[in-house]
Amino acid sequence: MKDLLIFDMDGVLTEVSESYRAAVVQCVLHFTGQRVTPDLINEYKNKGGWNNDWDLTQRIASDFGVPVPHSTIVTKFNEFFLGENGNGLIMQERWFPAPGLLERLERAFQLGIFTGRLRYEADMSLRRFAPSFTFEPMICADDVVRAKPSPEGLQTIAARFPGRRVVYVGDTVDDARSAAGAGVPFIGVAAATHSRRDDLLALFASAGAIAVVENINEVERVL
Template identity: 30%
Template sequence: MTSTHLKKTTRKTYAYKRMEQTPVVLRAIIFDCDGVLIDSEPLHLAAFRKTLGAQGEGLTDELYKERYLALDDRDAFTKFYQESKQPLKKTELEDFVNQKTKIYQELVKSEGILAYPAVPEFVMAVSQRYPLAVASGSRRHELDLVLEAAGIRSYFEVVVSADDVQRGKPDPETFLKAVEALNATGKRSSAIKPEECLVIEDSREGIRSAHAAGMKCIAVASSYPNFELSHADLVVPSIAALRVSQVEDLFHPPAPKPMPSTQNN
């Protein structure tokens, strides 16, 4: 009987380094104002309609929400005149914007303004954990007026308004300016990155703006139905229904529950 001797070979082994993605940490929260913090959209519509005069008589609540609600004043008047196929000079546009602002401020003072239920409590709670900003398509003095009236202005480190940007939502500039302003305070040892921010919005354009800036977004269904906001990372009916843990879970998902054992005892 013959025997065959097989040559033993040594298999070369390689050490593979496991590549793990560094988790993104939540470091700041950015709020839209109108329709999220403050119940001010009805007054904005009234001021917009009054500024337009006879041309605004046919502007219904539904039409305003569909076409103009998420836009800043300049874009809203520009779009209205484009759709009406009427010319609008730059000087006329500025007059419209200033007139609308004046009417809006008068309405706020005469009719009052309120934060949505549970907003002061929620804002106070998250401000103890994260720096906060407001990034809105409203003008600076409109924001200062309503935030002070609602008693929540002091919780926000920075406020970015339509006066601070060249391009309104859905362009990401408003939210990116908010991050830039938070970093400019010098209160943190390292700069906050856009992907470390969470936005709370109420409009489709606002969600698009947040995502274009590289930020996660929670939508509040105060202005639009849930299905129109489905591209947000989370949709809630109101701030009153939102828990701080839900905000943090978008960045730190809860650990999966262990699978039940299939072994027989």
């Protein structure tokens, strides 16, 4: 019986600085006329509770003095992110795993996903970048009542595979807190270029991370 290695998506499997993060920037600019910096987005993310980029966009716009209804945020965000015919910022996304990484990991682990994305958003990227690969289990925002940092998604996975060790890999404090709440070992991904990396490392440490890597391609070193 293999252990389960569960990945967060954004910042772990997918590089989203030019997709989700850029959509936050464009959307805030649209409603407020102000440009939020990547560093300020990292500051919000490090505070925890801002895993959902629609909620985060609404909050930043509000903090910039422009309250916007949530549904209005979602509609505009998706115009930037999805575009008219799937030609939006999502096309700027990149795939982190180098060729062969997932295949090597799969020899020792069952590979799954626990993401705050809705399933259709996760599927869009997986069809594009890993069409022949199946992640199982795959827990998306649609599958949980409480989003990260709630441990619900990881608890669901643990309950579905009783007696199996579960390890979670994520890139935010909400991921680390979700794992800690579920009693699941956590490996943090902190990019060398992260503008608040020292803060993030301290947050990972206080949440009990068993290891930190700069990129998912280093994960074999710490397993």
